Amino acid sequence: MTEHTPIGLGHETTPVRALTHSGNFHADETLGYVILHYALAPQGDLRARILGDGPEDRLTFTRSRVPGQIQASDIVFDVGGVYDPAAGRYDHHMKNKPLREDGTPYSAAGLLWKDYGLAAIRNMLAEPVEDAMAAAIWQAVDKALILPVDLDDNGVAKMGRLSLAEIVSTCGAAWDTAELYGAEEAGKREMTGFADAAGIVARYLVGVVDRARASLKAVERVLRAYEQAEDKRILVLETGMPAEKVIFERDLPVVYVVSPAGGGQWNVKAVPPARGEFGQRVSLPEAWGGLEGQALADVSGIGDAAFAHPARFICGARSRAGAVAMARRALEIGAP
Known part of the structure; x- marks a missing residue:
């Protein structure tokens, strides 16, 4: 899954500054933020961290396209034009974009899942699991959720109506929000919408992970019952x-x-x-x-x-x- 130590893992007390782009948001970067939340600072307030009104915790999160803020961040995803995981850069919009082994293009969420998914899984589960089970859960979630987000975000295959991608998009403000309410209010609604979307995605991801765990557990029991x-x-x-x-x-x-x-x-x-x-x-x-x-x-x-x-x-x-x-x-x- 990764051959380097992702930034923030192995040094659980070191502060980490994460950044993605501002403006319209999609399932890709919303899920990416949620993955980092569970991998690096699951005890923090996922929503308040976005809105900037919560208590300080290990993970700082910013939505911006300002070059100086991008450069100053430890982890940058879905923006910046660089894929260099050892340096904490997880963009996928370059000409030579990162690809899966089968040639499928990654989204930022897929790239972060590759590096931080196992840590996120361990922090989401109520009880510890062995390494083999954690790896199997990672693979199951990658297939069921992460890959469809990769495909959707790269324009390969749409997730469709009533999908997670559609739900995230509806959390964003309408195109004429600034026209109706002014730029300042539009900015507030954008951040609130991202916070709303992150909460939905977080609950969904936790559910997918737990169902993957339960499904793998069921395999063992079904096969045992069949043998008997x-x-x-x-x-x-x-x-x-x-x-x-x-x-x-x-x-x-x-x-x-x-x-x-x-x-x-x-x-x-x-x-x-x-x-x-x-x-x-x-x-x-x-x-x-x-x-x-x-x-x-x-x-x-x-x-x-x-x-x-x-x-x-x-x-x-x-x-x-x-x-x-x-x-x-x-x-x-x-x-x-």
């Missing part, structure tokens, strides 16, 4: 968790996933023929569709059967044993 399964077509999970991703990535022959649904009930969910598609590898029995309670128990022969969806992709029972029995019965009836 008597019938490899029925996956029994003792806790609800995402399983479909693992099933398709590992090409597991699972047909039904049994897991608790709350309130003492256990559900049987049919696996689709391909990830994200409608339909099922093996639908639940046609005779069960739309039935509940005693009517379903009579038809299925499972005494505590609770319900079966009319679309026959999910059903449930009032016990673990009942749900497993429903899955087995469904396979007896419907498996080719």
Whole structure:
């Protein structure tokens, strides 16, 4: 991820001055600031630091295009015309812009994530994780969030409507703000908008990191449950968790996933023929569709059967044993 020690890491008490450009802002530099916040000064006030009205902390943040301020800053990103990470310079707007190994151009956020992402992850997680898990989370977040920001910011592929990029943009002031309210008020609204956007991006990044951690944890548990399964077509999970991703990535022959649904009930969910598609590898029995309670128990022969969806992709029972029995019965009836 990096072969040098990024500025500010390894010297946790040294003050760091970070700067990005003023004016219109995007997901790129907003996310870049949030990454630096969590990597270098997570105890500081993310919003107040932008507005300049918070208590002093290790990280100082400025939005400016003034050459003297750029030169005086320790970390400069998305402005300045230089990519030199050892010197704390993370721009990507040059002719010879920094590229990923596959040729995809980086955004400033991508460049900062490469150097500061691991430190940010460790400060975001509630509990410490081993190096291998931290690296896996870094990779998952890079793919799910950072790469799309790189692509969007460089005009390669838009994130689309209602995306993080769109939400960040709507935090900015409208084009005629200065015309309507004057330059001073427009400047205030610009800074407030950036602070608003940073708060949204920070919450989103924390959520993406934690979901990546939980997803990786789920992989281990799903594979363990699969290894222990008597019938490899029925996956029994003792806790609800995402399983479909693992099933398709590992090409597991699972047909039904049994897991608790709350309130003492256990559900049987049919696996689709391909990830994200409608339909099922093996639908639940046609005779069960739309039935509940005693009517379903009579038809299925499972005494505590609770319900079966009319679309026959999910059903449930009032016990673990009942749900497993429903899955087995469904396979007896419907498996080719």
